[in-house]
Amino acid sequence: MNKSYDLTAFSHEINNSLTLIYSQLQYIEETKDILLQDENWCRMKKDFSSLFDFIRQTLSPSTATSAALEPQDLISIFEEIRSSWSHQFNDKHIQFFIQAEPKESYYVYGSKPKLLQMFHNLISNAVKAIERRNDTGKSPSITVHLSKEQGHIVLNLSDTGIGMTKEQQQRAFYRGVSFIPAGNGIGLSVVHEIADELQIKIHMDSAINQGTTFTLIFPAREYTESMPV
Numbered sequence: 758m759n760k761s762y763d764l765t766a767f768s769h770e771i772n773n774s775l776t777l778i779y780s781q782l783q784y785i786e787e788t789k790d791i792l793l794q795d796e797n798w799c800r801m802k803k804d805f806s807s808l809f810d811f812i813r814q815t816l817s818p819s820t821a822t823s824a825a826l827e828p829q830d831l832i833s834i835f836e837e838i839r840s841s842w843s844h845q846f847n848d849k850h851i852q853f854f855i856q857a858e859p860k861e862s863y864y865v866y867g868s869k870p871k872l873l874q875m876f877h878n879l880i881s882n883a884v885k886a887i888e889r890r891n892d893t894g895k896s897p898s899i900t901v902h903l904s905k906e907q908g909h910i911v912l913n914l915s916d917t918g919i920g921m922t923k924e925q926q927q928r929a930f931y932r933g934v935s936f937i938p939a940g941n942g943i944g945l946s947v948v949h950e951i952a953d954e955l956q957i958k959i960h961m962d963s964a965i966n967q968g969t970t971f972t973l974i975f976p977a978r979e980y981t982e983s984m985p986v
């Protein structure tokens with residue numbers, strides 16, 4: 758990977774995080790509560806801290822990779838994501854569902870900042886796809902479904918957005934390819950890079966005006982079952 762390539766991805770991730778923080782700031786501006794008692798203020802501080810983590814990891818990738826292999830609870834990561842995006846979901850009337858077996862745990866090995874960046878990119882695309890869908894027939898939603906298949910954790914992230922043509926699907930993961938006005942075409946290439954690094958297989962299924970589903974298959978780990986609950 759060359760330096761300019763890295764820098765583009767780096768700027769993209771900063772931009773993503775700043776967009777999230779900005780939407781939280783807007784919300785806080787509308788409230789009269791004392792900041793430190795405001796959960797949004799605390800959330801904003803958490804997002805800043807995730808951004809700093811990401812910057813640190815990007816600046817020293819070799820240490821990041823070895824330090825990264827810690828068990829991460831996908832359910833709590835998606836609860837965090839729900840919280841980060843809650844204002845946008847509310848504004849755009851998007852329902853967000855996390856579906857999983859009640860007593861099951863879904864731990865994967867990886868770096869939390871990288872998993873967060875990957876999921877933020879997918880959610881950001883899903884939100885944009887929902888906004889671009891013209892018909893109002895179906896109530897807009899994003900669903901994260903977790904399951905276990907033959908020792909693998911399988912994550913399906915579906916949206917009820919505008920969907921993609923077959924031709925768009927073939928090119929969507931290439932860097933610089935975007936089908937929306939003002940899109941940079943970086944998000945999915947970053948998703949692909951992180952998935953490669955964490956040995957996650959990705960599959961995409963989409964249909965115009967039906968929606969899109971990304972399936973992520975995490976590597977099987979024998980010690981997954983003994984992770985903390």
Ligand SMILES: Nc1ncnc2c1ncn2[C@@H]1O[C@H](COP(=O)(O)OP(=O)(O)OP(=O)(O)O)[C@@H](O)[C@H]1O
Binds near residue numbers: 921937941942943946
């Ligand atoms: N969930 C989705 N539903 C419909 N189209 C999608 C979805 N995810 C990605 N796409 C399409 O794939 C293209 C590439 O996505 P990618 O995230 O790489 O770039 P972008 O969203 O256009 O810009 P950026 O992420 O850099 O801001 C998008 O422009 C969009 O057309």
Ligand SMILES: [Mg+2]
Binds near residue numbers: 943
């Ligand atoms: Mg994107």
